[in-house]
Amino acid sequence: MSVKSIAVFGGNxxxxxxxxxxGVRLGYNVTAFSRSGKPPSNLPPINVPWINKVKWEAADLLDPSSYSSKLSQYDSVVHSVGMLFENQSYKKVANSNFNALRDAQNLANSLKGSNPMAKDSKLTFEAIQRDSAVLLADAFLEAKGPGLEPAFVYISASQKPPFVPERYLTTKREAEFELACKEGLRVIAMRCSFMTEEHSGPNPRSVLGGLVLLGHSVKQNTIGDSLSYVNNLIRPPVSTEQVARTLYEKLESGYSGIVRDEEIAKK
Structure with a gap:
């Protein structure tokens, strides 16, 4: 059997x-597309073996001409690009080394006082989370041709996190709808809850993940699943490892449709 290939947009x-x-662990030929075309930096040395087995490519998701000619060689494509806020400063804070007071102040400073008229039109929820996914899916379908039904994985969300604008979730749902309407494309929508990274050091994301897990445990031990509103509001966190493993299981099983966070959390 030939080795399967996958393109991961947002791979760094x-x-x-x-x-x-x-994907590398499972024997896939993996190509990661990103704006820089470079692997992630500042990762522990243990990551070097798999990083060296990934092909790193530069692409602009909103410009299909930068990647469309390369898509025919892949069995599957993953759209793993998104944002919680249109001001991208929060990403540097969320994954930095942890200093609670400093990071809280930096995050507040990065999100307050932004001028909507000064925003880059390419860095909106609509552009990044919806339009880029639809453009990528169209380019993938055209590259593969009729009759093949290639697989397209869209990283969605189960709910809107606190303090995050409503458009974060509505644009993901709009993307899900538009992708599902495309004939000849096997679409898998991964509705993830808050994600953490296993074995990571202390940082704002890992601390928040611990609080999310604690909140879910308290809910389960007090009211259980009796109140649907609370169930939708307080979701169990999932690790990136659980999401990735579930993604490949769904790809290899021929599944199409929505994958909910409850199923991901069981992996």
């Missing part, structure tokens, strides 16, 4: 790099 991001790592 928080989840994307784990999808690449697990």
């Amino acid at each position: 991001g928080f989840l994307g790099r784990k999808i690449c790592e697990v």
